[in-house]
Amino acid sequence: MPTPHYGQPRYRAIADALRERIASGAIPPGALLPTESALTTEFRASRGTIRQAIAVLRGEGLVATEHGRGTYTNPRWQESRPDEDSQTKIRERRIAADPGLATLFDVEVGADLIEQEIVVTEDGTVGEVVRTYRLRVQQ
Amino acid sequence: MPTPHYGQPRYRAIADALRERIASGAIPPGALLPTESALTTEFRASRGTIRQAIAVLRGEGLVATEHGRGTYTNPRWQESRPDEDSQTKIRERRIAADPGLATLFDVEVGADLIEQEIVVTEDGTVGEVVRTYRLRVQQ
DNA sequence: AGAAATTTGTCCGTATGTATC
DNA sequence: AGATACATACGGACAAATTTC
Numbered sequence: 001m002p003t004p005h006y007g008q009p010r011y012r013a014i015a016d017a018l019r020e021r022i023a024s025g026a027i028p029p030g031a032l033l034p035t036e037s038a039l040t041t042e043f044r045a046s047r048g049t050i051r052q053a054i055a056v057l058r059g060e061g062l063v064a065t066e067h068g069r070g071t072y073t074n075p076r077w078q079e080s081r082p083d084e085d086s087q088t089k090i091r092e093r094r095i096a097a098d099p100g101l102a103t104l105f106d107v108e109v110g111a112d113l114i115e116q117e118i119v120v121t122e123d124g125t126v127g128e129v130v131r132t133y134r135l136r137v138q139q
Numbered sequence: 140m141p142t143p144h145y146g147q148p149r150y151r152a153i154a155d156a157l158r159e160r161i162a163s164g165a166i167p168p169g170a171l172l173p174t175e176s177a178l179t180t181e182f183r184a185s186r187g188t189i190r191q192a193i194a195v196l197r198g199e200g201l202v203a204t205e206h207g208r209g210t211y212t213n214p215r216w217q218e219s220r221p222d223e224d225s226q227t228k229i230r231e232r233r234i235a236a237d238p239g240l241a242t243l244f245d246v247e248v249g250a251d252l253i254e255q256e257i258v259v260t261e262d263g264t265v266g267e268v269v270r271t272y273r274l275r276v277q278q
Numbered sequence: 279a280g281a282a283a284t285t286t287g288t289c290c291g292t293a294t295g296t297a298t299c
Numbered sequence: 300a301g302a303t304a305c306a307t308a309c310g311g312a313c314a315a316a317t318t319t320c
Contacts, residue, residue, distance in 0.1 A: 048308070052308090067285080068287095105265050105268070126245065128273055130271045131270045132267060132268070175288080185307095186305095188303095206313055206314085207288055207289060208313080281319100283318080284316100285318090288313085288315100289311105290311080290312080298304080
């Protein structure tokens, strides 16, 4: 089936659809987009066209793609909208780097790290715990 | 956007530019050329034109392209060092709740949790590690 | 530890429509 | 009209990173 492109190209329309899906929250921040293969069947487009659409979003900084893993929506780009009945409790403390964190930060095991913990409570139950680790205070 | 072709054809000029880059050592022997996709954006030429330019170099024996891999300069076995220019790396895995998380989520120790880890790298060094814990997969 | 499946990365060849010399 | 280049799209194939079994 040949493909004329009167008006808007296919890949742009697909990019728009996916962008809308991200903006609406249908695809949450940090979540995986459907695989290229899945998108080909959904939009009935070739893989090349799908990849072209994703490239648009990547260029906009909306998503990031990793070889062998998939394409994620960028958690930094999306601002967290304040939910209704959600409460957050934040606490910060100094901890010693365990082997896992030590290798990540390339420091010695036991080195000083800053841990910020955010506990998000929704409707009385803990929904999410976010722990952020940094080397220094600041930033 | 459209490009007239005064005098020398476009693909000739691109082939010259790439040949110069190889001769100058900007692209070392055995290294991969930029992908066709990258060259299209760099030279603002269509893929067909890029491929035409590469075909010229291939005809001159300057490069060799391998299906699914890319186009190499002067086939010679060398190691390619990828640039470290990553920004955020995301991985998701299932973990068992340790006592701390278990009390937060009010579940038994060892219960299934989803851990999402985001490693933010800036200038080659890890700046921030964010670990998000949830009970279920997304939302 | 290793094989298989999944998923993205890249290239190939082709085709058709659009636009400018 | 013809030549050149550009833009879009398809389907197929192999390569490489990751995950899963």
